[in-house]
Amino acid sequence: MNTEVKIAGVTFKNPVMDASGTFGSGIEYSVFTDLNRLGAVVTKGVADHPWPGNPTPRVAETPSGMMNAIGLQNPGIDVFVERDLKFLEDYDTNVIVNVCGHSKEEYLNVVERLADEKRVDMLEINVSCPNVKEGGIAFGTRPEALYDITKAIKEIAKQPVIMKLSPNVTSIADMAKAAEDGGADAISLINTLTAMKIDIYKRKFALANKTGGLSGPAIRPVAVRMVYEASHAVKIPVIGMGGIATAEDAIEFMMAGASAVAVGMYNFHDPTAMIKVIDGIEDFMKKTGVNDIKEIIGCV
Amino acid sequence: MENSMIRDEAEVLTNKEIADGVWRMELKTKLAALAKPGQFVMVGTHSDSHLLMRPISISEFEKDDNILRLVWRTVGYGTNEMAAARPGEVFSLLGPLGNGFPVQDADNKKHILLIGGGIGAPPLLGLMKTLRETHPADEITAVLGYRGKATGLFLTEEFEKYGKLVISSDDGSVGTHGTVIDAIRENGLKADIIYSCGPMPMLSAVKKYAAENGVRAWISLEERMACGVGACLGCVVKTKHEDHHSHVNNARICTEGPVFDAEEVEI
Ligand SMILES: Cc1cc2nc3c(=O)[nH]c(=O)nc-3n(C[C@H](O)[C@H](O)[C@H](O)COP(=O)(O)OP(=O)(O)OC[C@H]3O[C@@H](n4cnc5c(N)ncnc54)[C@H](O)[C@@H]3O)c2cc1C
Ligand SMILES: Cc1cc2nc3c(=O)[nH]c(=O)nc-3n(C[C@H](O)[C@H](O)[C@H](O)COP(=O)(O)O)c2cc1C
Ligand code: FES
Numbered sequence: 169m170n171t172e173v174k175i176a177g178v179t180f181k182n183p184v185m186d187a188s189g190t191f192g193s194g195i196e197y198s199v200f201t202d203l204n205r206l207g208a209v210v211t212k213g214v215a216d217h218p219w220p221g222n223p224t225p226r227v228a229e230t231p232s233g234m235m236n237a238i239g240l241q242n243p244g245i246d247v248f249v250e251r252d253l254k255f256l257e258d259y260d261t262n263v264i265v266n267v268c269g270h271s272k273e274e275y276l277n278v279v280e281r282l283a284d285e286k287r288v289d290m291l292e293i294n295v296s297c298p299n300v301k302e303g304g305i306a307f308g309t310r311p312e313a314l315y316d317i318t319k320a321i322k323e324i325a326k327q328p329v330i331m332k333l334s335p336n337v338t339s340i341a342d343m344a345k346a347a348e349d350g351g352a353d354a355i356s357l358i359n360t361l362t363a364m365k366i367d368i369y370k371r372k373f374a375l376a377n378k379t380g381g382l383s384g385p386a387i388r389p390v391a392v393r394m395v396y397e398a399s400h401a402v403k404i405p406v407i408g409m410g411g412i413a414t415a416e417d418a419i420e421f422m423m424a425g426a427s428a429v430a431v432g433m434y435n436f437h438d439p440t441a442m443i444k445v446i447d448g449i450e451d452f453m454k455k456t457g458v459n460d461i462k463e464i465i466g467c468v
Numbered sequence: 469m470e471n472s473m474i475r476d477e478a479e480v481l482t483n484k485e486i487a488d489g490v491w492r493m494e495l496k497t498k499l500a501a502l503a504k505p506g507q508f509v510m511v512g513t514h515s516d517s518h519l520l521m522r523p524i525s526i527s528e529f530e531k532d533d534n535i536l537r538l539v540w541r542t543v544g545y546g547t548n549e550m551a552a553a554r555p556g557e558v559f560s561l562l563g564p565l566g567n568g569f570p571v572q573d574a575d576n577k578k579h580i581l582l583i584g585g586g587i588g589a590p591p592l593l594g595l596m597k598t599l600r601e602t603h604p605a606d607e608i609t610a611v612l613g614y615r616g617k618a619t620g621l622f623l624t625e626e627f628e629k630y631g632k633l634v635i636s637s638d639d640g641s642v643g644t645h646g647t648v649i650d651a652i653r654e655n656g657l658k659a660d661i662i663y664s665c666g667p668m669p670m671l672s673a674v675k676k677y678a679a680e681n682g683v684r685a686w687i688s689l690e691e692r693m694a695c696g697v698g699a700c701l702g703c704v705v706k707t708k709h710e711d712h713h714s715h716v717n718n719a720r721i722c723t724e725g726p727v728f729d730a731e732e733v734e735i
Contacts, residue, residue, distance in 0.1 A: 221704070227694045227700065228692065241716060
């Protein structure tokens with residue numbers, strides 16, 4: 169039985185990883201989850217300098233999911249390399265670094281800084297975070313801007329580049345194509361859906377930022393549809409995410425066209441969720457006579 | 469980060485309403501052996517719709533018997549689900565989480581003041597018990613603020629076992645009519661170290677009182693939490709000095725806290 173998948177020349181022992189921002193850099197959750205078992209660790213978005221993020225409250229529970237407006241708080245690339253990348257050196261798993269920026273230059277600074285870091289297997293470019301007012305959103309919602317930033321990053325990146333798409337667009341297929349045309353090695357989706365929640369007794373927004381990104385099982389059917397549409401629009405591999413909680417959910421995304429999957433907010437519900445997904449995929453393969461996980465990718 | 473946190477399926481041993489909408493539960497869990505006063509646990513719900521675990525302070529722990537006691541007020545889905553639980557029912561717990569109260573800071577101190585407001589009192593009980601191991605009862609005073617007699621006082625007999633107890637109430641039905649600070653003044657209490665947990669306005673008042681009197685106050689903060697273990701950055705508080713983790717003066721309450729030096733945080 170083979171659970172290995174290959175994305176842009178990088179081999180994953182299995183197709184399961186965490187979704188950026190829900191797992192830190194793996195440090196905290198390593199107590200509950202053996203990181204060596206994961207296909208990859210995807211780290212929290214990092215910028216070229218420290219970002220303070222948004223005021224609190226930053227998170228709110230919603231039906232079968234949650235909203236967040238963390239605002240991409242991060243300690244900056246220097247601390248990240250020194251602390252988080254160093255921590256991950258000891259583990260036998262791929263490392264995918266999620267990158268954020270307020271401008272093209274800021275993205276490029278991070279990509280350049282990571283160019284010679286051997287521990288980084290891939291870059292994931294977050295052009296879709298709906299939280300940060302200063303930017304980010306622009307690259308992810310217009311095809312031309314997405315094409316431009318992809319091209320600029322690809323010119324200097326030493327690692328394969330995954331462009332992470334925003335679902336807050338009219339045509340996800342157009343965005344997927346723009347990333348592919350810009351030279352992306354892969355795409356990942358979906359990021360969170362822009363949402364709002366109001367506390368009717370306090371007459372206040374649930375989040376200080378007013379809006380936040382919706383994630384969790386509530387968004388899963390939307391995500392499956394978008395992964396299907398995007399994967400049919402491009403030839404490059406797709407990493408699917410959005411509400412994955414179980415192995416069945418992961419398999420659904422793969423049948424829709426994803427070569428690999430990520431578990432996001434469900435880690436908060438169950439810190440051992442990813443291990444259960446990995447074990448469950450193997451059980452499913454055994455039960456249904458799948459010898460190679462690649463057989464099911466886009467099989468519907 | 470505490471390397472001693474675990475995930476455990478904990479069995480409910482007892483569950484009782486001890487005041488209006490305030491419940492006290494005893495759970496069997498090996499997590500108790502790892503606990504320190506002021507730490508908390510994340511409690512899982514049994515619902516597919518309410519997916520986030522709920523942060524609840526550890527009120528007391530019996531290391532040898534693997535018993536953990538939680539005390540909470542029912543306010544929404546999760547706390548009501550906990551209130552409805554029968555003995556034998558099982559809850560998923562993560563913990564113990566956070567730093568807890570620095571007990572050793574009370575070493576050599578003769579006037580230890582524990583200040584609790586409402587549902588902030590329970591974690592101070594575990595603290596008082598621990599302090600009692602190294603201090604005579606007359607060195608430890610708990611000042612607890614309640615709404616009033618009508619909604620019920622809770623845990624007062626427990627607190628009295630380990631030191632002095634002074635009470636204030638919003639409606640004046642018991643103890644000092646007013647705030648915990650009013651009670652401190654009325655009783656002429658002295659402090660050379662303060663530990664506190666309660667609603668934000670009370671903590672602000674404690675911070676002010678401590679600053680005016682040149683006393684260090686350790687306060688336990690609350691914030692909305694998603695992970696409880698330091699991964700999501702949902703639960704931060706602005707700090708005076710840069711913390712080792714965030715580098716942007718936004719410390720994680722779940723990990724660098726929930727207990728902070730009042731001087732260190734902007735509340
Ligand atoms: C470190 C810490 C320790 C705590 N200890 C205690 C305790 O010992 N006893 C007690 O009664 N309460 C305690 N609280 C508050 C307790 O977490 C909330 O009352 C509880 O989460 C409410 O959940 P619910 O499902 O009943 O309410 P809902 O309104 O249904 O909750 C919806 C969401 O909001 C969150 N939430 C709601 N109110 C709060 C709050 N005040 N603080 C943080 N999150 C909140 C919930 O966790 C959940 O994610 C503590 C909070 C923190 C952060
Ligand atoms: C608290 C939180 C923080 C997140 N931070 C990031 C981030 O830094 N970069 C990013 O590309 N996506 C971020 N995301 C989006 C997730 O990676 C993922 O795309 C989304 O949550 C959908 O997956 P899920 O439903 O499984 O959570 C974050 C999501 C959450 C809930
Ligand atoms: S609750 Fe996630 S970092 Fe504190």
